[in-house]
Amino acid sequence: MHRNAARPSTMAMTLALIAMIAVLLPVATPAGAQPEDTTHWEFDVPSLDGTILDIDVIRTEGTPVDEPQPVILVVSPYTLPEGDGPSSRFDDFFEATGALEQGYTYAIATMRGFGQSEGCSDWGGPGEQMDVVAAVEWAADQEWSNGNVALLGKSYDGWTGLMGMANQPDGLAAVISQEPVFDGYRYLYDDGIRFANSLVTPTSFMTLSPPTCAVEFYTAQQDDRADSAFWQQRELINASKGSDVPLFLMQGFLERNTKPDGAFAYWEGIEGPKRAWFGQFDHVRGTDAENSPSGYAVGRADWAEQMMIFLDAYLKEDAAAEQAWLDLPQVEVQDNQGRYRGEDAWPPADAVVRTSTINGGAYTDNGLNFGSPTGALVSFGTAPVTGDGIWSISQPLPGDRHLAGEPVLDLDLVVTAPRTNVVGNVYDIAPDGTATLVSRGADMIRLPGLVHHRLEMYGQDWVFAEGHRIGVLISGSNAEWWVHVPTQSPVAVIEAFAELPLLDTPRTDFDAGGFETSRLRQHNSSTFTVPAPVITLNETPFNVG
Structure with missing residues (x-):
């Protein structure tokens, strides 16, 4: 494991990383959650306002340190270190897809106010959106990156993927967003009417964040008017309209956490290559297993396969993969009888x-x-x-x-x-x-x-x-x-x-x-x-x- 001892400027950080790559061979280190046969580095990276973010980088052991690879990036408040190693939050994705073995690098950026990152969480606000931009552009700019970065997430880190869609940082080549938040206000309220999590969620974040900033944001979150300045900064439906970043979106009709309010308005506003799964499932990932005929909580078993086609198309710029992706229906929708079908749009034109x-x-x-x-x-x-x-x-x-x-x-x-x-x-x-x-x-x-x-x-x-x-x-x-x-x-x-x-x-x-x-x-x-x-x-x- 390597960790920068100082907190240098962006230029100093870049020079230090180049120097490290030139003189050091990475050594696989034992880690509590580190995937087997991988090498792990850890970096301090400044966000756009100078707040230092903790970023883990994981590659297949034996990969030359200067070999450029596409980067799958998770930006999340949930990726705290586990023991001496990085978070295991998305190990299931890499186990299901084999993405590391297929030439991808995995990066984990822990958001401000969490884990070893500095600063205060502002719950989807300008600070966290800056963190997404900074992490993507940093990952795209490294010698070990081919310059193409995908954001991967579910729930909160699905939300950070949509922050990327709205801000379109340099190097962002694709977003995989499962059961995300589309609008911070709509996650806690429905036109002034509270959900139970309008109290529970802010309180839980107060316990994880420094008290001085947590209290400030807890107070702002209790405003039940969607047009407040606080909530407008966290509304991504209009902010993402016209985005041309390739997107894979997954939304359950029967969601009880990140409910479908605003999901389809968001979907209609995206102008780049896009695919979606809309189905009769809850707050789950495409890899979540269950005791059902398909074996998966989404009611079908081909999620990992489709995600690798998507990533190969837009991160490796593989023409055959891109054509295979574009040949798939834009929407796979599941009805109340459990049946999936392809549609060119949803709602369908007819x-x-x-x-x-x-x-x-x-x-x-x-x-x-x-x-x-x-x-x-x-x-x-x-x-x-x-x-x-x-x-x-x-x-x-x-x-x-x-x-x-x-x-x-x-x-x-x-x-x-x-x-x-x-x-x-x-x-x-x-x-x-x-x-x-x-x-x-x-x-x-x-x-x-x-x-x-x-x-x-x-x-x-x-x-x-x-x-x-x-x-x-x-x-x-x-x-x-x-x-x-x-x-x-x-x-x-x-x-x-x-x-x-x-x-x-x-x-x-x-x-x-x-x-x-x-x-x-x-x-x-x-x-x-x-x-x-x-x-x-x-x-x-x-x-x-």
Whole structure:
């Protein structure tokens, strides 16, 4: 292991590294988490503002020190050293792909405020974005690099990949981002309504960061308005629009951590070569194993193979790999039956928005309704309240109908109290009344009065079977999902429309390797029954094409 003893300037750092390469042969050193048969170096690298970052570099043992290789870089707060060695956070990736043996170098940059890096975490802010830029440009500029760097990550370090997409540092040739944060605000809030992690996540980061800076950012994170300066600095959907960095994106429709809010707007804004997997999975990696037909939590087994085609195409600039990558469908999407299929875009071009007039009425913003029994906090043996609100239920469907996109409810409301909750759910209701949640959305109406509001809901790819019904519920809460502060006020829905993106053409061509995930099985088992009188009373014709 080599570690720079001093903290030199960028020029001094470069000269010192060149000198080291000229006179030293790297020696493999025992390390707690270091992959077998590898060599490990450790460097102090200045970020753009001078904050020193700890960066580990790992190569296959015996690789000439001056042999230029493409670099796979992880920039993360989660990559603290383990024993005498580097973090093992992405060892699974390198075991699955064999990337080190195939001529790649692995670099790990620990973000400011964590591990042996200096400074304060600013939770996705300008400081961390500078760290991403500095780490990419440093890695691209080394003699042992061929100048092409890919950012790899999942969750928070998936977010840092998108910071790279937004800032486009020199040398960034590709990004692999699995289940990322697209917007720091949307990770903690939904238009003013908290998720439980709006308190938990900032508190956990306070325990890991120096107290003086942690308190500052904890306070800023409690602002529930998305337009604050703090949150605008952490919004990457618009910041990444037009980026031409090649991207592989993975997003679960059934995510419970980094939820799909904003995912598809982000996707549509990227202009470079891009591919995505959108499917019925949770907060997982493409390599995560599970006890299911595919053996993997994403419902298919070819993730590692596809990632190496992607990396060879854009980091090794292999023309055959690039053509193989471009020949793949831009999107692989998994429906609620576990089937994957290729699409040129998602939502697909033939997803036609069908608008239906749905029932008006009134509900009380009392925080009692649960959108789904999953996650419900049952007290005193009492089952959670479900189906409490204004129902609109379609006629039995004359054939299969395939929703592919993000439903929207267009509402005219009379709101009597500030900061009122409005929630929409879409359900698949079987002939026996069993209701399965398909999509949800929630907003806070901040001021009372006559309000026109468009409630955008989570995207989904869902086939409603012939004879089933589509149900829409308007209420004041999904208590298992959001942390509502009920106003106990009445809300009148004067006029309402449901906009459902339904495919014009049935899909019949599916990938052979797609299977149901354990997360999908769990989701489909979390149901409740809509009583027959409720269905009869609230039946209204839906436009389903």
